[in-house]
Structures are given as C-alpha cells and as structure tokens.
Amino acid sequence: MxxxxxxxxxxxxxxxxxxxxxxxxxxxxxxxxxxxxxxLERYYGTPLYLRSxxxxxxxxxxxxxxxxxxxxxxxxxxxxxxxxxxADGRAGRLHxxxxxxxxxxxxxxxxxRYRQDWPDVEIDIRPGFGFDAVPALARGDLDxxxxxxxxxxxxLVFEPLFDYEARLVLADGHPLARREFIEPADLREETLIxxxxxxxxxxxxxxxxxxxGVEPRAIRQVELTAIILLLVATRxxxxxxxxxVLAASSQGGFITRPLGPGGMRGTLxxxxxxxxGEAAWMQAFIADCRAKAAPA
Amino acid sequence: MxxxxxxxxxxxxxxxxxxxxxxxxxxxxxxxxxxxxxxLERYYGTPLYLRSxxxxxxxxxxxxxxxxxxxxxxxxxxxxxxxxxxADGRAGRLHxxxxxxxxxxxxxxxxxRYRQDWPDVEIDIRPGFGFDAVPALARGDLDxxxxxxxxxxxxLVFEPLFDYEARLVLADGHPLARREFIEPADLREETLIxxxxxxxxxxxxxxxxxxxGVEPRAIRQVELTAIILLLVATRxxxxxxxxxVLAASSQGGFITRPLGPGGMRGTLxxxxxxxxGEAAWMQAFIADCRAKAAPA
DNA sequence: TCAAAAATATGAATAAAACTCATGATAGAG
DNA sequence: CTCTATCATGAGTTTTATTCATATTTTTGA
Numbered sequence: 001m002x003x004x005x006x007x008x009x010x011x012x013x014x015x016x017x018x019x020x021x022x023x024x025x026x027x028x029x030x031x032x033x034x035x036x037x038x039x040l041e042r043y044y045g046t047p048l049y050l051r052s053x054x055x056x057x058x059x060x061x062x063x064x065x066x067x068x069x070x071x072x073x074x075x076x077x078x079x080x081x082x083x084x085x086x087a088d089g090r091a092g093r094l095h096x097x098x099x100x101x102x103x104x105x106x107x108x109x110x111x112x113r114y115r116q117d118w119p120d121v122e123i124d125i126r127p128g129f130g131f132d133a134v135p136a137l138a139r140g141d142l143d144x145x146x147x148x149x150x151x152x153x154x155x156l157v158f159e160p161l162f163d164y165e166a167r168l169v170l171a172d173g174h175p176l177a178r179r180e181f182i183e184p185a186d187l188r189e190e191t192l193i194x195x196x197x198x199x200x201x202x203x204x205x206x207x208x209x210x211x212x213g214v215e216p217r218a219i220r221q222v223e224l225t226a227i228i229l230l231l232v233a234t235r236x237x238x239x240x241x242x243x244x245v246l247a248a249s250s251q252g253g254f255i256t257r258p259l260g261p262g263g264m265r266g267t268l269x270x271x272x273x274x275x276x277g278e279a280a281w282m283q284a285f286i287a288d289c290r291a292k293a294a295p296a
Numbered sequence: 297m298x299x300x301x302x303x304x305x306x307x308x309x310x311x312x313x314x315x316x317x318x319x320x321x322x323x324x325x326x327x328x329x330x331x332x333x334x335x336l337e338r339y340y341g342t343p344l345y346l347r348s349x350x351x352x353x354x355x356x357x358x359x360x361x362x363x364x365x366x367x368x369x370x371x372x373x374x375x376x377x378x379x380x381x382x383a384d385g386r387a388g389r390l391h392x393x394x395x396x397x398x399x400x401x402x403x404x405x406x407x408x409r410y411r412q413d414w415p416d417v418e419i420d421i422r423p424g425f426g427f428d429a430v431p432a433l434a435r436g437d438l439d440x441x442x443x444x445x446x447x448x449x450x451x452l453v454f455e456p457l458f459d460y461e462a463r464l465v466l467a468d469g470h471p472l473a474r475r476e477f478i479e480p481a482d483l484r485e486e487t488l489i490x491x492x493x494x495x496x497x498x499x500x501x502x503x504x505x506x507x508x509g510v511e512p513r514a515i516r517q518v519e520l521t522a523i524i525l526l527l528v529a530t531r532x533x534x535x536x537x538x539x540x541v542l543a544a545s546s547q548g549g550f551i552t553r554p555l556g557p558g559g560m561r562g563t564l565x566x567x568x569x570x571x572x573g574e575a576a577w578m579q580a581f582i583a584d585c586r587a588k589a590a591p592a
Numbered sequence: 593t594c595a596a597a598a599a600t601a602t603g604a605a606t607a608a609a610a611c612t613c614a615t616g617a618t619a620g621a622g
Numbered sequence: 623c624t625c626t627a628t629c630a631t632g633a634g635t636t637t638t639a640t641t642c643a644t645a646t647t648t649t650t651g652a
Contacts, residue, residue, distance in 0.1 A: 001300070001301070002300070002372065002376065003299045003300050003301065004297070004298070004299050004300055005297070005299065005639095018598090018599065018600090019599075019600065020598090020599070020600085028639095028640075028641090029640070029641055029642080030599085030600070030601095031600090031601080031602085031640075031641065031642075031643095032639070032640050032641070033600095034600060034601055034602085035601090035602090035639075035640075035641095036639080036640090038601080038602090039638095039639090044379045044380070044382070044383050045383035045384075046379065046382045046383040047571060050435075050436045050569075050571070051600075051601085051647085051648095052434065052450075052451045052647090052648080053434070053435055053436065053648080054598075054599050054600075054647080054648050054649060055598095055599070055600090056599090056600080057435060057436040058436070059389075059436065060382065060388065060389035060418065061379055061382045061383075064375055064378050064379060064382075065375060065379070067375070068371060068372065068375040071371050072368050072371055072372060075364060075367050075368055076298065076364065076368060079360055079361060079363070079364040080298065082360050083340045083342065083357055083360060083361070084340070086340070086342045086356065086357045086360075087340050087341035087342045087357075088341075092356065093355075093356035122356065138348060138349070139346075139349055139353060140346045140349065140353040140354070140355065154348075155348045273346070275343060275346070301610090314627085314628065314629090315628075315629060316627085316628070316629085324610095324611075324612090325611070325612055325613080326628085326629075326630095327611075327612065327613075327614095327629090327630080327631085328610070328611050328612070329629095330629060330630055330631085331610075331611075331630090331631085332610080332611095334630080334631090335609095335610090347618090347619095347629075347630090348618090348619080349619080349620095350618075350619045350620065350627075350628055350629075351627090351628070351629090352628085352629075593652100594651100594652090595650100595651095595652090596649100596650085596651085596652100597648100597649080597650075597651095598647100598648080598649070598650090599646100599647080599648070599649085600645100600646080600647070600648090601644100601645075601646065601647085602643100602644085602645070602646085603642105603643095603644095603645100604641105604642090604643095605640105605641085605642080605643105606639100606640080606641070606642090607638100607639080607640070607641080608637100608638080608639070608640080609636100609637080609638070609639080610635105610636085610637070610638080611634105611635080611636070611637080612633105612634085612635075612636085613632105613633090613634085613635095614631100614632095614633095614634105615630100615631085615632095616629105616630075616631075616632100617628100617629080617630070617631090618627100618628080618629075618630090619626100619627090619628075619629095620625100620626090620627085620628095621624105621625085621626080621627095622623100622624090622625085622626100
C-alpha cells in the first residue's frame with residue numbers, strides 16, 4: 001500500500017533530479033530509494049520511471065503519483081504544524097460554558113483580551129448545557145466550565161478564580177437601605193428581580209430565602225444586568241447580584257447591602273480536565289480570569 | 297512520522313465507534329490500533345483521544361487529524377484507482393508525433409474512433425519534434441511516432457502499419473497522364489507542389505529526383521492536402537502523394553501515375569517503446585491504425 | 593568506439609517497525 | 623458493586639524498510 005513516505009520520495013527525486021541526491025536530502029541511501037520505488041512499481045504492476053534514461057524519467061503513472069504528492073503533502077504538513085502548536089501549548093480548544101449567568105459581565109472582556117494573545121486557541125462559548133456542563137466537560141464536549149460549586153474528581157480540576165460576595169441591590173433611599181445587613185424576612189414584601197433561570201440555581205433562594213422559608217412578594221425575570229440595575233434604581237424591585245457586577249457598572253442610583261450578618265460569599269471556579277491543566281494556553285486563560293478587568 | 301495508515305485508522309475508528317470494530321474492518325487487531333494511536337500521540341506529544349471516556353472521544357488535536365484524513369484520503373484513493381487502470385491496460389498516455397505530414401489524413405479519423413473506446417487514454421498530437429521524434433520517444437516525451445523508416449533498437453519497437461505507394465498526381469488530360477509510369481526527367485518542366493517541410497524529408501527528392509540529378513521547374517509549398525489536390529486539378533502543378541490520400545479523397549479532376557517502373561513504395565510504422573508494447577490500449581491503437589478507415 | 597564516470601539495480605544481511613497474543617486495567621451499565 | 627464492553631500494555635513474532643557491498647546500465651568524452 002502506498003504511504004506518505006513514498007510520495008515524499010517521489011517529490012525529492014523530482015526536486016533533486018537523481019536518486020542519489022534525493023537520498024541525501026531524505027537521509028536515506030540511494031539503494032533505499034531504489035528499493036522503495038521498485039516496491040511501488042511491483043504493487044501497482046506498472047513502471048513509474050523509464051529505466052533506459054539517466055537520470056530517470058517519469059512515466060504517466062509516475063506523474064500521476066507526483067501530482068498526488070503535490071495535492072496531499074502540503075495538507076499533511078499543515079496539519080503537522082498545527083499539531084506541533086498544540087503540543088507546545090500555543091494552540092488548543094477552549095469551549096466554555098458558564099453556570100453563573102452574571103459571569104458574562106467579566107468573562108467577555110477577559111476573552112476579548114485573551115484571544116489577542118493566543119490566536120491559535122479556538123474559543124467558543126457554548127450555551128445550553130445547564131447543569132450538565134460538568135459531565136460534558138468530562139466527555140470532551142467542553143473544555144472549561146465557570147462554576148461556583150467545586151466537585152473535583154480524578155479527571156477534573158476546579159481552579160479557584162476569585163471570591164465574590166452576593167449583595168442585595170436596592171434603590172437609593174429604599175427603606176431597607178438603613179439596615180446594616182439584610183435578613184430573609186426583609187424580602188417578604190419586595191419584588192425580586194432575577195436572571196431568567198430556575199430558582200434552584202439561584203443562590204438567593206437556595207442559600208438564603210429557602211432555608212428561612214421566606215418567599216418574596218413577587219419575582220420578575222430579566223435577561224440583562226444593565227436592565228436589572230435600571231429597574232432597581234427606578235424602584236421596580238430589588239436584586240441580588242455578585243459584587244463584581246456592581247464594581248464594573250457605571251450606572252448609579254442604587255446601593256448594596258450584605259445578605260445576612262456575614263454576607264453571602266462564594267468562590268468562582270474554572271472547572272477543567274486535568275489533562276488540559278498543564279497547557280500554556282489554559283494556564284494563561286486562568287491567569288487572565290484571575291486578573292479579570294486588569295488594564296489591557 | 298505520520299503515515300496514511302494512521303489516517304485510515306482514525307477514519308475507521310470514527311466510522312465504527314470503537315477500536316475493536318475498527319480493527320476488524322482494517323483486518324488488524326484491537327491491540328494494533330491501540331499501539332498505533334499511542335505511537336502517534338507520543339510522536340506529537342499530545343493526546344488524540346480522551347481516555348476517561350468509553351468509547352474514546354476525540355480531542356481537538358485528534359479532530360484536526362481526522363479532518364486531514366478527510367482531505368487527503370479521497371485524493372489518494374482516486375490516484376490509486378487511476379494507477380490500477382494503468383496497470384490493467386485501460387489507461388495510458390498516447391502522445392503522438394508524425395514524421396509524415398500527409399498522415400493527418402488517416403490519423404485523425406482513427407484517433408476520433410479510438411478515443412471513444414479508450415476514454416482513460418490521454419491522447420495528444422505533439423508538433424515540433426521533427427526528426428528528433430524517435431529520441432524523444434526513448435526519453436519518454438512521446439509515446440508513439442508515425443514513421444516510414446524503421447530503426448528499431450533494444451528499447452524501441454517499430455510496428456508495421458500498412459504499405460503505401462507514393463504516386464504522381466496530375467490533372468486529367470495532363471500530357472504526362474499518357475505515360476504508364478513517370479521518370480525523374482519528366483518533372484523537369486513541372487511545378488511540384490509539396491507540404492511545407494524541408495526537401496531532405498520529402499521522399500520525392502530523397503529517393504526519386506535527387507538520385508537522378510533532376511530539379512523541377514518550380515516548387516510550391518502548401519499546407520493542406522485538399523488544397524494541393526485543388527491546385528493539381530486546376531493545372532497549377534503536380535504533386536506526389538501517398539495512395540491513401542487519394543483513396544480517401546472525394547475530390548476529382550486528377551489521375552495518378554507510379555514513380556518509376558515499379559512505383560515508389562514504403563511501409564508506415566508506429567514506433568513505440570518496448571515497455572508499452574504489451575499494453576492493451578497500445579495494441580488496440582495499433583490495430584485501429586492498421587484497420588484505418590474501417591467502418592465505425 | 594571504447595573506456596571512464598555517473599547513475600541505478602540487486603541480493604543478502606541488518607535494523608526497524610508494525611503487528612499479535614495474552615493479559616491487565618478501566619469505564620459505564622444494571 | 624459486579625459484570626461487560628472497551629481499551630492498554632509488554633513480550634514475542636513477523637513483516638517491512640534500510641543498509642552494505644557490488645553488479646549493471648547509461649552517458650560522456652576522448
């Protein structure tokens with residue numbers, strides 16, 4: 001069966017004009033090339049070179065193979081170079097899912113900067129994984145999941161990125177603004193504005209209201225962070241958002257208060273496969289996440 | 297170094313969904329495939345499959361190679377099929393040169409018929425070889441030369457095609473028409489119409505006039521056979537043409553006479569490389585030439 | 593035309609590789 | 623948690639590729 005080695009030999013013979021010189025550039029002996037071609041000719045049952053001429057002249061069959069070499073070898077070499085970039089950490093695939101909805105706010109700027117430094121990394125944000133993101137990571141459908149509850153395993157690593165505090169956001173002059181901190185019962189008469197995801201995935205419910213058996217007066221779901229802040233400022237309700245959202249926002253007209261006496265805190269993690277952990281492109285990305293909105 | 301074998305394995309694994317099944321279709325063992333992939337991974341220094349999943353899932357690097365396989369293998373298989381056609385005599389290259397100018401008249405119809413039966417033979421008529429056609433045949437620049445003087449060698453074979461007689465063509469009622477045959481001196485007062493090639497390559501001169509030291513009154517060179525016949529019929533001169541030209545012509549107004557008492561005869565040959573002599577496409581072509589203008 | 597030079601071919605021996613066999617390890621299903 | 627399907631591993635074997643030494647062929651230049 002023909003192999004790439006044969007195509008490389010044919011190209012070298014054409015380039016160098018003789019078996020002997022081609023053999024040199026291929027780091028082979030003239031004999032090796034002669035045997036190689038003879039084997040090809042035996043395999044196909046037709047001569048590739050006219051032997052009555054010196055140097056050898058290609059037959060039509062030989063030319064067909066030389067053409068094939070020209071078609072095929074550049075593609076092979078390109079793939080080869082690409083894999084080499086993967087091997088030394090310059091290239092990789094970074095398909096991200098985010099479990100935390102508000103993370104778009106810091107992630108997009110980070111990605112923007114990152115992709116300039118790592119042009120060979122194929123970046124994507126994949127929606128629609130929901131709570132299945134971590135299994136999808138193990139399966140190889142994803143490469144990184146932004147998550148706030150680490151469940152490391154043999155195959156997966158959870159790299160801590162940064163701590164955050166979820167705080168209640170309310171309009172300037174709201175009655176609750178006089179409190180030092182917020183208790184669950186305080187929200188009984190409030191309209192709570194949240195991202196449009198199921199309650200079980202919202203920490204306010206899971207960790208704050210539900211344990212106390214409190215239900216807010218109403219819930220309103222809004223997609224965009226900026227709109228949530230606008231609604232809060234115009235006294236349409238209150239919201240619970242991580243502190244980075246508020247630090248990064250240029251909007252005004254609201255203040256924040258801790259949830260509970262100690263505040264509701266957490267740590268954001270990047271879940272990755274252990275096998276990707278050493279790669280330069282991955283380490284750089286995690287470093288960029290930690291630096292977050294650092295000056296460009 | 298990566299080889300086509302590896303690309304075929306990757307494709308089979310993708311197709312079959314597991315090493316074991318892929319191994320079957322490749323007529324290998326599962327172990328062989330496992331070793332093969334491990335070798336590739338060692339070579340590139342990066343995993344091609346995630347091992348923590350069953351069946352194996354491709355990594356980004358693995359996908360790059362699978363893509364390469366898709367690009368490259370169809371081209372390889374196409375070339376392979378083409379060479380197989382060459383090997384069993386269905387395909388070949390037929391680059392023809394003709395030493396005899398009038399041969400166009402029977403060759404073109406023959407080629408027309410031939411190429412319908414042998415679509416995989418690459419046909420061309422290569423002008424500009426002149427007397428160097430036979431060496432060019434040995435060098436592999438040509439594959440067949442129509443020639444009237446056989447000089448066979450170790451490398452070359454001259455296949456006889458058919459006999460012909462070169463006859464003097466003259467207008468009906470021309471004074472020379474009363475002769476049984478023509479002698480050199482008869483042309484002393486005639487205008488001789490020839491193809492536009494050097495005198496040494498025209499048999500009338502080389503074999504008939506020159507030996508007798510006779511020079512015609514004038515020479516006129518004309519490219520096309522039909523025009524030559526027209527000029528003869530309209531008494532602008534006489535010409536020497538092989539008999540097949542006259543047999544095939546539908547024009548009238550002229551008669552022919554032998555040159556010398558026995559006529560000037562020759563045999564047309566097809567010069568080919570001995571290595572092409574066995575090929576089915578070549579034998580068929582020579583047979584077609586011998587049959588000449590046989591009914592289609 | 594002949595010998596020297598250059599290029600390729602050949603066969604045996606060696607080196608390298610690819611593959612198989614037998615078995616061990618692991619993941620996923622029930 | 624066991625069972626089954628799947629993949630990995632290492633030693634041994636077979637196959638393939640390459641080298642070495644030398645023969646053959648073609649080309650070149652007197």
